[in-house]
Amino acid sequence: MSVIEPAARTALAGEERSLSGWGRTARSRSRVLSVRTVEDVVEFLASEARTGRGVIARGAARNYGDAAQNEGGDVLDMTRLNRIVSIDAERQLVRAQAGVTVGQLMARLAAQGLTLPVVPGTRHVTVAGAIASDIHGKNHHRDGGIARHVTSMSICTPAGGLAEVTPASDEELFYATLGGMGLTGVVLEATLAVEPLASPWVAADIDRTDGLAQTLDLMASEEHHRYSVAWLDLLASGSRMGRAVISQADPLPAEAVVPLRPRGRRAAAADxxxxxxxxxLLDVPRGFPGALLRPGTMRAFNALNWRASPRRTRGRPLALAPYFFPLDALGEWNRLYGPAGLLQYQLVIPSGGEAELERCFEVIRRRRLPVYLAVFKRFGPAFGGPLSFPLAGWTLAADLPAGAPGLRPALEELDEIVAGAGGRVYLTKDVRLRSEMLAAMYPQLERFHAERARVDPEGLLRSDLGRRLGLCGELA
Ligand SMILES: Cc1cc2nc3c(=O)[nH]c(=O)nc-3n(C[C@H](O)[C@H](O)[C@H](O)COP(=O)(O)OP(=O)(O)OC[C@H]3O[C@@H](n4cnc5c(N)ncnc54)[C@H](O)[C@@H]3O)c2cc1C
Incomplete structure (x- = not known):
């Protein structure tokens, strides 16, 4: 790999702060250093990081747990490195700095008739954060996760300094970084493959089901659409538990005519x-009393949402941005869960493990887990690094109040079923997995440790998540 020598030393401004992820749980204090230039990172890793405090990069802090914080150590805030370096419309490639957000990038690309092939459920994540978690979207069964679309990255590692890394120049580092949770190096820039944006609309087929069995049947049938996702009602009781609104969509072709009624709202959404x-549209205020969000309220809300959806509709035009990012309409919605915060449990169970998947739903039902929001979909084949989450099978993401009684043992019971089925939980959503479960869920863990030993032999890259799971050599 080609190594770029560090430039003259500059001191990074830092302040002690209490940090958490989107779930607002597991807070810890770190010294946060605001990165302004690539050289800041190169110099820091070459010198100050060796003070023994350890360091981890932080993007927009949309991970749900403790991945982008480092108790008693340093955190590099990458959000100011937010320049879109170049867009090559002919070769369909975009080069962006680490802290550019998906929303920023999509807006610039859309103006040139292009778009990103994979986006998560919020547009507020950074490019490097998306890479470090190997994020997936509603089209994983077709297009894989972001890892499939990264062609090159500029990565700074403690051992190697700054290098442009491709699968050809350094295959191990390239793949270990895709899903590597920031523990293989600091990503400074990345080049991503993009694609033409046919139109600012998708056409959605929507089906409403009456219970879990019907939902699983419908989701198991062959998928012909590019985007597919089910919203599940796991608070409904009896046979209605697991009823769903399933939406399957494709981009609308450019020539398709969308009836603009009511004109103003639809036209605005299409811009x-x-x-x-x-x-x-609205921000949840600080200090929102979490007590307002209770199982009873959420049960009623879910029932309303279910009833408001059509039983069956075909080809409904939906504006792209609200279709991909519905939760972004409500700012700081994590405050709805009050001071105790929220926890998201996301599992994947390989195809063929449908019996185990049903056991997971059974645990949720038996333990009366208050799942306020649940999203279910099918993944395509695995691709990416040893810590990448997706694998061909079923994924369920469940949002729960962190203070719910009996939550930890219930999730540990789910962990056992998931690991036993050859599945795993998503590290970027995790805040409580026990380190003993990690090797069962991520069988290529040794490959990850080997790569860390090569690029970070002194173990400078550290995070709370890394320590908790033994990923950076120190168990908490
Ligand atoms: C509402 C919501 C919806 C979501 N929907 C989805 C979804 O549909 N699919 C999905 O896959 N995920 C989803 N996520 C999770 C989110 O996409 C990931 O957690 C993502 O990594 C967050 O990016 P970030 O910029 O906020 O990074 P952070 O949360 O700040 O950090 C996440 C990880 O990236 C690392 N990192 C950040 N910057 C760098 C860097 N420059 N170099 C190296 N490592 C770095 C951090 O160390 C950390 O390990 C969702 C999250 C929310 C809040």
């Missing part, structure tokens, strides 16, 4: 670059 730059 893709503008919608992507727009702020939320």
């Amino acid at each position: 893709c670059p503008a919608t992507l730059r727009r702020g939320p």
Whole structure:
């Protein structure tokens, strides 16, 4: 790998702060250093990081747990490295700095008739954060996760300094970084493959089901659409538990005519670059009393949402940005869960493990887990690094109040079923997995440790998540 020598020393401004992820649980104090230039990172890793405090990069802090914080150590805030370096429309490639957000990038690309092939459920994540978690979207069964679309990355490692890394130049580092949770190096820039944006609309087929069996049947049938996702009602009781609204969609071709009624609202939604730059319609205020969000309220809300959806509709035009990022309409919605915060449990169970998947739903039902929001979908084949989450099978993401009684043992019971089925939980959503479960869930763990030993032999890259799971050599 080609190594770029560090430039003259500059001191990074830092302040002690209490940090958490989106779930607002597991807070810890770190010294946060605001990165302004690539050289800041190169110099820091070459010198100050060796003080023994350890360091981890942090993007927009949309991970749900403790991945982007480092108790008693340093955290590099990468959000100011937010320049879109170049867009090559002919070769369909974009080069962006680590802290550029998906929303920023999509808005610029849309203005040139291009778009990102994979996006998560919020546009507020950074490019490097998306890479470090190897994020997936509603089209994983077709297009894989972001890892499939990264062609090159500029990565700074403690042992090697700054290098442009491709699968050809350093295959191990390249793949270990895709899903590597920031523990293989600091990503400074990345080149991603992009694709033409046919139109700012998708056409959605929507089906409403009455219970879990019907939902699983419908989701198991062959998928013909590019995007597919089910919203599940896991609070409904009896045979209605697991009823769903399943939406399967494809981009609308450019020539398709969308009836613009009511004109103003639809037309505004279709102005893709503008919608992507727009702020939320409403912000949840600080200090929101979590007690307002209770199982009873959420049960009623879910029932309303279910009833408001059509039983069956075909080809419904939906504006792209609200279709991909519905939760972004409500700013700081994590405050709805009050001071105790929220926890998201996301599992994947390989195809063929449908009996184990049903056992997971049984545990949720038997333990009366208050799953306020549940999203279910099918993944395509695995690709990416040893810590990448997706594998061909079924994924369920369940949002729960962190203070719910009996939560930990219930999730540990789920862990056992998931690991036994050859599945895993998503580390970027995790805040409580026990380190003993990690090797069962991530069988290529040794490959990850070997790569860390090569690029970070002194173990400078450290995070709370890494320590908790034994990923950076020190168990908490
Ligand atoms: C509402 C919501 C919806 C979501 N929907 C999805 C979804 O549909 N699919 C999905 O896959 N995920 C989803 N996520 C999770 C989210 O995409 C990931 O957690 C993502 O990694 C967050 O990026 P970030 O910029 O906020 O990074 P952070 O949360 O700040 O950090 C996440 C990880 O990236 C690392 N990292 C950050 N910057 C760098 C860097 N420059 N170099 C190296 N490592 C770095 C951190 O160390 C950390 O390990 C969702 C999250 C929320 C809040």
